[in-house]
Amino acid sequence: MDKENFRFYIKVRTALITRWTQWFREGREEIEDEEQSRRSVTESTLENIEEIRNIVSDDLHVTIVELQEHTGLSYSTVHRILSDHLELRKITARYIAKQLTAYQRSEQVRICKDNLSRFEEGRWHLCDVVTGNESWFFHQQTGRKASNTA
DSSP: OOHHHHHHHHHHHHHHHHHHHHHHHTTOOOOSOOOOOOOOSOOOOHHHHHHHHHHHHHOTTOOHHHHHHHHOOOHHHHHHIIIIISOEEEETTEEEESSOOHHHHHHHHHHHHHHHHHHHTTSSOGGGOOOOTTOOOOOOOOTTTGGGOO
8 A cells, every 4th residue: 555545545544533432422332323214226117217207207397306296206307207217308408309200300300391382482581591500499488488498
């Protein structure tokens, strides 16, 4: 063990001894560690993922805090399920899929082809097109935008 590791070990052990010393001064008699209530090792179970999926499907404006209260899961677990397992992200108070579904992709292709045919027939002009970094946006006025940013 080199000097740096040895010093780190001493620092950690000293902090632990200090903590135990404080507990004994406060009247603690037991020398065993107290039993801790622990959550299950993994809260990202299929049941929890499906429960959150159903809630979000019913209410796209639901917050992580509301999901946490409804499911009893921790904030970080709910966030992890939303982002990693369900691949959702929140944009202006609404969860949307990170990746387009096959239907969404085919719908975009259909719309583009329709717009191209209108342009080629002269019924549509380039000044009628608004683009933004190859992104597609759906605008819907939400009533809870300010209160749903959590």
